[in-house]
Amino acid sequence: MELDSSPPRGTKRKGDDSLPLPAPRRIKALSQDVVNKIAAGEIIVAPVHALKELIENAVDAGSTALEVVVKDGGLKLLQIKDNGHGIDKEDLPILCERFTTSKLKAFEDLSSIGTYGFRGEALASISHIAHLTVTTRTKESSCAWRAQYADGKLTSPKPGQSADPKPIAGQPGTQITVEDLFYNVPSRRRAFRSASEEYAKILELVGKCAVHCLGVSFSCKKHGDNSSGVSVPANASIIDRIRVIHGSALANELVNFKAENERWGFKCEAWISNANYSSKKTTLLLFINHRVVESAAIKKSVEQTYGTFLPKGGHPFVYLSLDIEPQRVDVNVHPTKREVHFLNEDEIIAIICDEVRDSLSKVDTSRSFMTQSLLLGPKVPFATPMKQTTPGTPDAGDSSDRSGPNPRSKPFTKKPYENNLIRTDASARKITSMLKPHPSRDGNVDEDDEDMEIQYGNRDAVICKLQSIRELRDEVRDNMHNELTEIVSTHTFVGVVDEQKRIAAIQGGVKLFLVDYGMLCNEYFYQVGLTDFGNFGAIRFSTPLPLDEILRIAVDQEKKNAPETADEIDWDEVIEAVKAQMIKSSRMLKEYFSMEVTAEGELCSIPLLIKGYTPSLAKLPQFLLRLGPHVNWFEEKGCFQAFLRELASFYVPESLPVAPTPITNPEDDIGKGKGKEKSTAAEDPDIALRRQKVRRAIEYVIFPACKARLVATKGLLKGVMEIANLKGLYRVFERC
The missing domain is CATH 3.30.230.10 (Ribosomal Protein S5; domain 2)
Structure with missing residues (x-):
């Protein structure tokens, strides 16, 4: 029997000295083509890096307008156009050679470099991994020049043609077109997952540059699209640029x-x-x-x-x-x-x-806070989506889910929990229904409206086809907050909490919310203005009001509010300018907003946005005065948007003083340790009457209208706060 002569495991094996050693490899210089592609791979990792280099070159060239066009995330097409000083024709032959630059001469210049690019590698790297076309024209040149590059050298656009730059018509500046990026580096091209992801990176880069580069306009869009993904004007400030981008x-x-x-x-x-x-x-x-x-x-x-x-x-x-x-x-x-x-x-x-x-x-x-829950523990959403309620059909779950029988539900009915037995249906009887009804409680007309003569016209509704109004409506829909819209559309009104801070309480499901009804009304009336554009009713004055006198009242109020700056403004000139602008725009105001201004400068009517509620006419002078400086009368979309915002602000119920508290007599019921109500502090009759009308309008006119048609936007989240959650409170009691 033969034994295995191999060494045991764990012992070091020696090399076989009888085998010949391989010949040492000689060191050789890489070919220039390999060197260039390696360098290009370090600098241009993705389309966004190529665009970064091109944007920096454009800004260095003194451009004030940059336009970027992208196709397939920049892999198929990446084009940037600027209005800079351009490139001289004599420099085009060496434009894409490595380390050719006009920004650096000696190594010591790196210590004082003040430009974006300085090494002269960007265009050279791009030309080795893509098809590069440069169209440029200087201010002194009579025409533009177009040149195509491959591997850092000029190349002919078609076989047999000259590679020299071709004269063409063009505007001052430079347009660089990069096509088929990484066409000769398939491994790099396969690494990109989706074109949309690369386009998102490009938009992020353009957004960063647009925020910082003041005085430069930026535009970035997909090839073939009419709308831009990013569009920033040249005269925008930093905060305006952040507003556009973020x-x-x-x-x-x-x-x-x-x-x-x-x-x-x-x-x-x-x-x-x-x-x-x-x-x-x-x-x-x-x-x-x-x-x-x-x-x-x-x-x-x-x-x-x-x-x-x-x-x-x-x-x-x-x-x-x-x-x-x-x-x-x-x-x-x-x-x-x-x-x-x-x-x-x-x-x-x-x-x-x-x-x-x-x-x-x-x-x-x-600082303001957005609350989610009154209790610590598992995270809960801002609001539970509500379903359509049907009285008298409670389910075993949340009382906000009172829909009809589900065909897939089990045949037996579970006993509802006690903490769900609350009124969540607006049609259910409220405790206020037991009180003596007010004469106008079931109607929409106030007492002071009895003198108003209501006329109904037979004019057909006008279909608005203005692109600007459609865009404004789209902006509202895009800014919609689904959960808050659901809460408003299914809420139960509880009551007005504070007329001075304009706060009301509403119930949504098993939750109680405090709502800034000033913000809510502002957004509602703005949306009414958009949806009913060109079809407003009119509040006509029995005697036309002279604009001079109304604007003078607003000016006197402005002087009281800001006496330190009152002397710096020529108020007579302001009044004349506002009056002249309204007379000049009277035809547009009457056609679109039912606001009639005569040639003599008299106001005959103002828009009617909702029946049953009349805005405070004390706000009318300020509303008319603000139409001058706060409305851009020369740009259609901006004019309509600003006018409707000012109109909505005019219709928002005014902030009223705090209601007086009852005066008590401490001598009564001394043995019981409490006073007996004797009288109430005197309040101005006009304010008391207005407070009554505002409360009635909010509960019976405005909030029901918001419930029917308001699209709650994300900006309204700041004006809504959850203060009670019935289920959460029951958790507290269960722990006690």
Whole structure:
């Protein structure tokens, strides 16, 4: 029997010295084509990186308008057009060669670089992995020149043609077209999952650049689309640019601060969200010496600073522009210039975080909160979606679910829990029905309306075909909040809580909410203006009102409210300007808004938005005065939107003084330890009458109308607060 002669496991084996050693590999220089493609792969990782380089070159060229067109996420087509100073024809042959630049001459220039691009690698890298076409014209040139490139060299558009640039008609500036990106790098092209994802990255990049580059307009859209994904005008301010890119909800909650330190050689300006705003992830727009970069250290420090101000899971928005002395910054540390290194990083970050903390502390006293539940524990949604209610058919579940019998439900009926036995149906009897009815309680007409002569016309309804009104209606629908709309459409009105702060209580399902009815009415009347546009009724005055006198009343009120600035304004000129504008626009006002203004400057009628409610005519002078400076009469959509907003504000019930409290006589019922009500503090009769009318209109006219047709928008969330949850309260009692 033969034994296995192989060494046991765990012992070191020696190499076979009898085998010949392989010959050593010689070091060879890579071919230039391989070198260029490797360099291109480091700089252009995705279409968004190519666009970043092209945007930076366009801004360096002094452009004030950039237009970006994208197809298939930039893989099929990526085109950017600017109105900069262009490229000289003599420079076109070497335009796409590596390390050709007009921004850098010596290595020492890196210590004072003040432009976005400086290495001359962007166009060269793109030309090695895509088909590149450049069309450019300088101001001095009589025509534009078009050149095509491949592998860094000029190439002919068709076989047999010359590769020299071709003269064509064109406007001053440069248009760069990148087609079939990564056509010769299939492994890189297969790595992209979807065109929509790449397009989203491009929109994010364009949005960042649009926020920072003041004086430059940006436009980005898909090829073939009429509408732009991003569109920012050149004259927009930083806060307006943030509003366009990130929405009004954020722009309304921004805080601005500036900081500088001579010792560390930096200045900074920032727009940050206050404690009223939070999102699911941190948005950091960081620019160092006007270059968009990323910094994990700055992001982490800012998030830690916000941790004491935001709720758990909330994240801020921060736009930060840092200007650091160039000799303290090293910009040449990353192929795509995504990162930079600078001296005294920790000290600068500490100063910035201190400024963030101070800015948030200053506005923290006016902080508002959106509540979700009265109890700690499992997270619950803002509101439980309500279903159509049918009286008398309670189910075993939530009382807000009182729909008809379900064919798939079990044949037996469960006994409802006690905590669900509450009134959630508006048609059920209320305790106020046991009181003595008011003469106008079941109608929509106030006592002072008895003198009004109501006339019904036979005019056919006008179908509005204006594109501007359609766009405004679409904006309302796009901004709709489904759960809040469901609550309003199925609510039960509880009562007015405070006429001064304009707060009312409503019940939705098993929850009780406080509602800012001022915000609610403003949005409702604005939507009425959009839906009934061109079909308003009219409140006609028996005697026409002279605009001069009405506007003079508003001016006197303005002088009382702001006496320090009253002398700086020529109010007589303001009155004449507003009056002239209304007379000039009288035809449009009458046709679209049923507001009649005579050529002599007399007001004959104002729009009627809802029957049964007349707005306070004390607000009429201020409404007419604001139509002058707050309405853009020369732009259709802006004019209609601003006018309807001012009209809605005019129709919002006014804020009334706090109702007087009863006066008690402490001598009565002394033995019982309490006073007996004797009389009530005197209140102005006109205010008391108006308070009664406002309460009646809110409960019996406005809130039922909101229930029938209001589309609750996301902005109304600030005016709604949950204060009670019956199920939650029962959980408390069960624990006790």
